[in-house]
Amino acid sequence: MDKPFAITLDPGSSLANRTGSWRTSRPVYLDRLPPCNKQCPAGEDIQGWLFHAESGDYESAWRHLTRDNPFPAIMGRVCYHTCEGACNRGQLDAPVGINSVERFLGDEALKRGWKLTPPASESGKHVLIVGAGPSGMSAAYHLRRLGHRVTVQEAGPLLGGMMRFGIPKYRLPREVLEAEMQRVVDLGVTVKLGSKVENILATMQDGGFDAAFLAVGAHIGKRAMIPAGDAAKIIDAISLLRSMEGEEKPLLGRRVVVYGGGNTAIDVARTAKRMGAEPLIVYRRTREKMPAHDFEVEEALQEGIMVKWLSTIKQAHESSLTIEKMALDSKGFPQPTGEYETIEADSLVLALGQDVDLGLLEGVPGLEVSDGVVQVNANMMTGHAGIFAGGDMVPAERNVTVAIGHGKKAARNIDAWLRGEEYVAPPKKEVATFDNLNTWYYADAPKTVRPMLDIIRRQSTFEEVQGGLDEHNALFEARRCLSCGNCFECDNCYGVCPDNAVIKLGPGKRFEFNYDYCKGCGMCVAECPCGAIKMEAEEI
Amino acid sequence: MSFQPVHFYQTGTFTVGNRLLSAEERSVQANVERTNSLNSGHRACQGCGEALGARYAIDAAMNAARGRLIAANATGCLEVFSTPYPETSWQIPWIHSLFGNTAAIGTGIAAAIKVKRQKGQMDDVRVVAQGGDGGTTDIGFGCLSGMFERNDDVLYICYDNGGYMNTGVQRSSATPPAARTATTMPVGPEPGNVFGQGKFVPAIAMAHEIPYVATATVADLRDLEYKVTKAMGLRGARYIHILVPCPLGWGAASQDTIKLARLAKETGIFPVFEAEHGEVTGVLKIRRPQPVEEYLKLQKRYAHLFGKKPAVETIARLQAAADKNIRKYGLLDQEAN
Numbered sequence: 001m002d003k004p005f006a007i008t009l010d011p012g013s014s015l016a017n018r019t020g021s022w023r024t025s026r027p028v029y030l031d032r033l034p035p036c037n038k039q040c041p042a043g044e045d046i047q048g049w050l051f052h053a054e055s056g057d058y059e060s061a062w063r064h065l066t067r068d069n070p071f072p073a074i075m076g077r078v079c080y081h082t083c084e085g086a087c088n089r090g091q092l093d094a095p096v097g098i099n100s101v102e103r104f105l106g107d108e109a110l111k112r113g114w115k116l117t118p119p120a121s122e123s124g125k126h127v128l129i130v131g132a133g134p135s136g137m138s139a140a141y142h143l144r145r146l147g148h149r150v151t152v153q154e155a156g157p158l159l160g161g162m163m164r165f166g167i168p169k170y171r172l173p174r175e176v177l178e179a180e181m182q183r184v185v186d187l188g189v190t191v192k193l194g195s196k197v198e199n200i201l202a203t204m205q206d207g208g209f210d211a212a213f214l215a216v217g218a219h220i221g222k223r224a225m226i227p228a229g230d231a232a233k234i235i236d237a238i239s240l241l242r243s244m245e246g247e248e249k250p251l252l253g254r255r256v257v258v259y260g261g262g263n264t265a266i267d268v269a270r271t272a273k274r275m276g277a278e279p280l281i282v283y284r285r286t287r288e289k290m291p292a293h294d295f296e297v298e299e300a301l302q303e304g305i306m307v308k309w310l311s312t313i314k315q316a317h318e319s320s321l322t323i324e325k326m327a328l329d330s331k332g333f334p335q336p337t338g339e340y341e342t343i344e345a346d347s348l349v350l351a352l353g354q355d356v357d358l359g360l361l362e363g364v365p366g367l368e369v370s371d372g373v374v375q376v377n378a379n380m381m382t383g384h385a386g387i388f389a390g391g392d393m394v395p396a397e398r399n400v401t402v403a404i405g406h407g408k409k410a411a412r413n414i415d416a417w418l419r420g421e422e423y424v425a426p427p428k429k430e431v432a433t434f435d436n437l438n439t440w441y442y443a444d445a446p447k448t449v450r451p452m453l454d455i456i457r458r459q460s461t462f463e464e465v466q467g468g469l470d471e472h473n474a475l476f477e478a479r480r481c482l483s484c485g486n487c488f489e490c491d492n493c494y495g496v497c498p499d500n501a502v503i504k505l506g507p508g509k510r511f512e513f514n515y516d517y518c519k520g521c522g523m524c525v526a527e528c529p530c531g532a533i534k535m536e537a538e539e540i
Numbered sequence: 541m542s543f544q545p546v547h548f549y550q551t552g553t554f555t556v557g558n559r560l561l562s563a564e565e566r567s568v569q570a571n572v573e574r575t576n577s578l579n580s581g582h583r584a585c586q587g588c589g590e591a592l593g594a595r596y597a598i599d600a601a602m603n604a605a606r607g608r609l610i611a612a613n614a615t616g617c618l619e620v621f622s623t624p625y626p627e628t629s630w631q632i633p634w635i636h637s638l639f640g641n642t643a644a645i646g647t648g649i650a651a652a653i654k655v656k657r658q659k660g661q662m663d664d665v666r667v668v669a670q671g672g673d674g675g676t677t678d679i680g681f682g683c684l685s686g687m688f689e690r691n692d693d694v695l696y697i698c699y700d701n702g703g704y705m706n707t708g709v710q711r712s713s714a715t716p717p718a719a720r721t722a723t724t725m726p727v728g729p730e731p732g733n734v735f736g737q738g739k740f741v742p743a744i745a746m747a748h749e750i751p752y753v754a755t756a757t758v759a760d761l762r763d764l765e766y767k768v769t770k771a772m773g774l775r776g777a778r779y780i781h782i783l784v785p786c787p788l789g790w791g792a793a794s795q796d797t798i799k800l801a802r803l804a805k806e807t808g809i810f811p812v813f814e815a816e817h818g819e820v821t822g823v824l825k826i827r828r829p830q831p832v833e834e835y836l837k838l839q840k841r842y843a844h845l846f847g848k849k850p851a852v853e854t855i856a857r858l859q860a861a862a863d864k865n866i867r868k869y870g871l872l873d874q875e876a877n
Contacts, residue, residue: 009626014581016627022586054550055560440802440828443552479550479560488550491557495569495761496798498591500580504572507559517580521587521787522795529555 019499023520025535027493027513032432032485032531036083036098041397042069042138042405046083046098047486053101053478054488061478062105062114069404070141071134071180073110074163076103077172077466079401080293088434088484094447097469097477104474110179116141118187123147125418128209130197130360133161134400135391136215137184138407139414143213144187146415151207152189155196158245159185162217162392163400165242166264168271170462197360200387211386211414214361214374215407218354218392224259226348228316237268237351244271252277253346257321259283259313260351261290266297268349269305274462280343281307284326284334299465303458310334313348321345356393371395379423380410388414432485436531441492445480448473487511487532493524543766543824553762568603568765569595575602575631582629584621587794589784589801590672590699593758594618597697597782598668600765602632604772605666610635610649614642614671614680617706618699640679642669643687646694654693666772670697673714674704677741684741688748691776695768698741698779701786709789713738716809717861718854719841721789731844735857742815745779749818752778756812758785759802763824767814783810791840803835808862811869826871832859 034047044065052061065072076099087095125148129136132154140150158164159181163172185191197203204212221236228234235250237260243250256272258265261283269279281300283290286309290297301307308323312334315322320342326334355372366383368375374382374389381388390406392398416423451467452458458465469477487510494502494511501518502511525533546553549560557570568574577598584591602609610633613619619636622629637645646669656662669687671680676698687694703721704710711721717735720726724733745753751774756764764782771778785792785800792800804810805824809832812824833855836842845851866872 012627014579014583014622014627014629017581017583019581019583441551441554443550443554481550483550489557489559490551490555491567491570492555495556495567496592498584498588498595498797499582500576500578500595506572514580519586521797522793523587523797526795527798529551 018516019519020501020514020516023515023518023538024540025520025522025537026515026518027520027522027524027533028536029487029511029513029533030485031429031487032436033429034432034484034486035086035088036096036484038431039083039086040405041082041399041402042075043408044068044083047481047483049105050096050098050101050478050481051483051486051488053105053475054481056475058105058108059112059114062109063117065102065105066116068408070116070138070184071106071404072102073106073176074134074172074180075401075404076100076106076468077176077464078163078167080399088432088437089480089482091434092439092442092482093444096480096482097447097450100448100450100469101474101478104469104471106176106180107468110176116183116187117145119145119147121147122149123418125149125210126151126208127414127418128153128204128207128212129215130200130212131161131215131217131391132156132159132181132191132193133215133217133391133403134163135403135407135410136161136213137181138404139213139215139390139411140189140407141184141187142408142411143414144184144189146411148415148418150189151209152191153195153197153203154191154193157194159191159193161215162219162403164245165219166217166238166267167400168241168244168267168462170270170274170458170465171267173464199362200360201364204386210418211388213407213410213414214382214387214389214393215391215403216356216358216360216393218356218398220355220357221350222353222355224313224350224352226313226316229318232316232318233347234316235347235349237264237349238354240268240349241271249275252349254278255280255344255346256349257282257313257343257345257347258349258351260353261285261292262351262353263292263296264354265351266292266300266305268351270300270303272349273303273305273459276460279305280345281305282311282313282321282323283307283309284312286310286328289332302455308343312336314340316345316348319344319346321348354392358393379413379417380406381413381417386417429485432531437482437484438527438529438531439482441490441527441529442482445476447480448477483530485531488530490529492527492529493533496523496527498523543760543763543822545762556761567762568600569761574599575607577602577630577632578622579629579631581627582622583624584617585786585788585794587787587797588617588621589758589786589797590618590701591621592797593699593764593782593784594670596758596761596764597670597768597780598632600768601666601668601695601772604769608663608665609633610665610667612637612642612645612649612667612669614669614675615639616672616675616704617701618670618672620706637669639675641683642671642675642680643683643694643696645669646696647683647687647690647692650693667694668697669694670699672705673698673700673702674712676700677713677739681741685744685748688745688750688777688779691750693775693777695771695778695780697768698781699784700781701784701789703786703789705786705789714741718845718858719790719839720844721841730854732841742779742781745781746815746818746820748777750777750779751775752814752816753781754779754814755781755783755810757783757801757805757810759798759805760812760824763812770814789841791843792838796838800835800838803830803838806830807832807835808866808871809835809858811865811871813869820869823869823871825873826866829872832862
């Protein structure tokens with residue numbers, strides 16, 4: 001008891017005072033679902049792979065991306081990137097160029113020769129996949145990674161399906177397509193080209209398959225009832241695009257009329273332009289009503305492609321067409337006006353939609369077909385146990401991204417079914433909205449624009465129209481990501497807590513709260529840039 | 541020269557830390573080895589701006605002085621909530637002074653250290669004196685002015701929350717006009733603090749032409765750390781005035797403390813600048829200009845301005861004061877105008 005005058009107690013630390021007892025609500029860390037991830041039809045963890053790209057670790061980013069989608073170089077070119085439309089940064093300045101970073105990662109992987117991870121063990125099961133398009137090859141990849149033996153049977157002579165026969169090469173160079181397909185084959189997937197499945201049950205029985213995934217593309221062009229003279233040259237769009245892949249290019253003549261308003265119509269017109277023709281698109285409604293993506297219409301118009309709106313084709317002759325003008329009624333539907341005109345045309349290409357050849361399904365019990373597509377349940381399984389279907393064959397929007405997503409989803413369900421289980425998707429997390437963010441903390445950074453090919457070369461060659469980002473601007477673009485709803489270790493919570501009640505666990509390990517001292521002021525929640533903390537009422 | 545933000549890297553230097561920056565570009569607060577000068581368990585209110593500002597400033601000072609630092613602390617919130625006998629939250633050598641003499645205590649400590657060093661009895665130790673706006677701008681003002689004019693080797697830090705909050709929110713000479721306190725006109729045609737009174741001590745400190753004067757807020761950590769570090773690199777009298785919102789006295793939500801400090805700066809109500817020998821040498825520019833209402837309406841001390849009949853004239857006078865700061869200190873970039 002040797003203390004100074006008037007001092008009776010030893011000095012103590014305030015740590016004895018557990019201020020956590022003051023709290024009426026507590027902060028908790030959570031991962032919210034970023035809107036880009038929610039939007040992605042292929043189910044990519046976009047924020048997750050951008051996180052790796054932000055630090056320049058492109059290989060980790062690519063590996064994270066390919067957990068869900070094995071074709072980033074393809075997707076980085078042909079995906080319609082609805083994720084960017086959902087991006088919260090769009091409300092701040094402009095959306096993150098997700099698609100361009102994806103392409104950069106895909107190209108980087110091809111350049112550096114990164115390989116997909118082979119399965120750790122073999123399951124002993126054998127799955128048949130019908131069709132080597134985006135959906136089939138995506139399923140092949142995922143099933144192979146789960147350890148199953150996979151055989152892909154493809155009617156066509158080459159891998160890629162619609163990606164090869166439906167997408168012109170100025171949008172998707174064939175060496176990119178080849179390389180990403182081959183990388184899946186290299187995982188040990190057996191591919192039989194030029195081998196059409198005529199009867200699915202017989203094929204499954206003969207090959208001893210445990211399950212099948214049907215992923216046949218919509219390769220049959222729809223016809224329209226157009227009275228035509230014998231000499232009129234009429235072909236369907238998808239046949240035209242397919243013949244572009246062969247040795248003998250189609251002969252279209254100079255004046256090519258393309259009938260339709262979808263993306264395929266645009267693809268055909270742009271293809272014809274590159275072959276030296278003068279294409280004219282005839283569409284029965286207006287530009288606003290056109291189902292084609294606006295950027296594709298814009299690019300086509302830039303290339304000098306003409307469009308005749310509000311017109312239908314009544315009759316085809318040897319070197320001309322009779323067109324009837326249309327007018328939109330009060331409900332926005334086109335109605336005939338009785339006004340006709342004649343336009344010159346050496347050939348007419350019909351781009352009026354496509355159907356799937358469902359011949360292989362004849363006589364399969366339990367299977368339900370309606371509106372030209374196969375009905376599947378939530379697990380992607382048809383009415384016949386063990387036969388799953390996806391892509392263009394099932395009721396859904398038809399594009400490459402959706403098809404790739406179907407392949408993944410089907411693979412998970414097939415895997416569970418082979419084990420006698422049912423695949424249960426993990427519970428959906430709450431969505432990270434713009435209101436969850438504190439955008440003050442993000443640096444101002446406008447979007448990087450990808451280079452476009454010179455207009456003259458776009459009109460005369462099949463070179464790729466849209467360029468890629470280089471490493472410098474890909475890194476810049478990745479770092480524009482707001483990391484919505486997912487901690488990116490900015491240390492704000494650790495810094496702003498007036499009570500030192502946040503424990504920093506070190507790089508990659510994030511943080512945790514020390515509830516002994518957290519008073520529940522909520523400052524960490526308010527100042528978290530990305531909305532990865534929320535307040536919960538304390539049970540008192 | 542002012543604080544130079546790192547511009548891109550996702551959040552640049554806006555956030556406390558940033559995994560994309562190199563180690564030397566990161567803040568003191570982002571480091572797990574920060575002193576935590578003011579430790580957990582203190583009795584400050586939820587969301588206390590002063591507790592936060594004090595840890596920010598003293599951790600930075602400890603970092604700059606490599607741990608060799610003594611702090612004198614005026615009576616006030618900071619002392620009361622941190623050190624109820626016999627417990628303390630301070631993890632540094634710390635002495636509690638009277639309400640009004642903390643600058644003089646700092647002077648005395650600095651003088652004692654100087655003598656001991658001359659006798660070769662000890663190595664260098666730096667001195668910080670700190671207090672709230674009551675202990676600085678009112679009660680301790682004489683001692684503070686003396687410390688300035690003698691150019692004593694002390695860094696004085698004032699945590700300005702605009703009133704005597706610990707004793708029940710009474711008015712100080714740092715209470716802003718129109719803000720209600722327990723001792724301003726509660727009713728009548730113009731409730732709240734009167735216009736044309738009070739003082740802005742950073743300007744008075746500049747009039748002493750001391751080596752360094754700066755203002756800062758708890759919303760701009762990197763700027764605050766830069767200023768404390770810069771001040772610790774100088775000798776003589778230095779003064780840093782930090783705006784620290786008070787949820788209790790301002791009638792604000794506890795999670796809005798940093799937001800309010802940010803709005804005080806972004807509206808121009810609180811100019812953030814630094815000055816050397818009486819001349820302004822750098823300002824922290826406004827990034828996203830806001831009208832003063834955005835700042836005022838979050839605080840119950842200004843609630844009387846936003847009643848059924850908004851006090852548009854009073855709000856206009858406060859806006860005019862903010863605009864004057866923007867002009868006087870050049871708070872807006874030319875292209876932002």
